[in-house]
Amino acid sequence: MSGKNVTEVVPAGPEGIAKAARILESGGLVAVPTETVYGLAARADSDEAVARIYAAKGRPDFNPLIVHVTGLAQAEAYAEFSSEARALAQAYWPGPLTLVLPRRTDAALAEAVTAGLPTIALRAPAHPAMRALLGAVDFPLAAPSANRSGFISPTCADHVLASLDGRIDMVLDGGATMAGLESTIVAVRADGSVEELRPGPLQIASRAAGGAIEAPGQLASHYAPGKPVRLGVTLADKDEFMIGFGPVVGDVTLSAHGDLDEAAARLYACLHEAARAHHPRIAVAPVPEEGVGRAINDRLRRAAA
Ligand code: AMP
Ligand code: MG
16 A cells, blocks of 8 residues: 555545545555654554555664554553553543553554553644544554654645655645644653653653663664754854744744743744755754753754754
8 A cells, every 4th residue: 555656635624634544544655644743554453554654764673653542541451550541541632642551462453553562652642633543443553653754744735745745545634733842752751650761742850860771762863854954053154054032033933932831832943944945054042951942952952963
């Protein structure tokens, strides 16, 4: 299915959802809007379908996928939920929080979804299109960001086509995403402690020590626009495309008012524009390391690495 070279873009209305569900049932790939970024969805219970995600993205096979579910009831079929994990799911689902939990030994999912790990990453997304799609099928959806591995994450249908046109079956077009940054990922340990593995739109306090890199996909270089990126810049060089913030004016701005939520929502669109610009280099204004600014700076550091 996914070897064909036409990628259809269909509005995320009832007909689009029904068509996407049929493609997914037969093992195909559909890019779907979520409240974070567009995800590249395949049925998580099929080895072949999950293998297509890795092939279309050029994603290394040691980088596990997030499994998207309708809610806690479906999630409990795939992971062992401690009372702490259940409380987090009840508090933040549906929403941009991914829980890394012990994978149930009887979880009927493709092995490649968890890249051989004893844990599984689960999330119940809030976006109406993704929720409608999850409700229209009877399996969970594996869905990493809908971009070639290492490239900038997509926050609209055009961004998806920029890197995956001809490599996937369909894009469900639901307009621009809201949060604009990938989900917050936390691991809930057997002792009930919570550890942040990736900062994101939600700020969840970490309650554990230890600094080992455990989210295998959290590579230093990611979100790469394909040219050098300089951070913390207040005055751009002539050959730099400047991404501004607050008082630092640029060719584009993350947020003219210095609003961090707006900056998070606009980050990838600004990086896509900088990647397309004729300038050989990119400069980015300083962004405060507070609230969702932590997640923005995390993505910017990877874009610059
Ligand atoms: P993406 O879907 O592209 O946002 O990437 C999902 C990220 O989730 C990966 O890069 C991993 O770092 C993380 N992840 C998925 N499954 C696990 C897991 N079992 N343990 C730790 N991190 C995980
Ligand atoms: Mg990604």
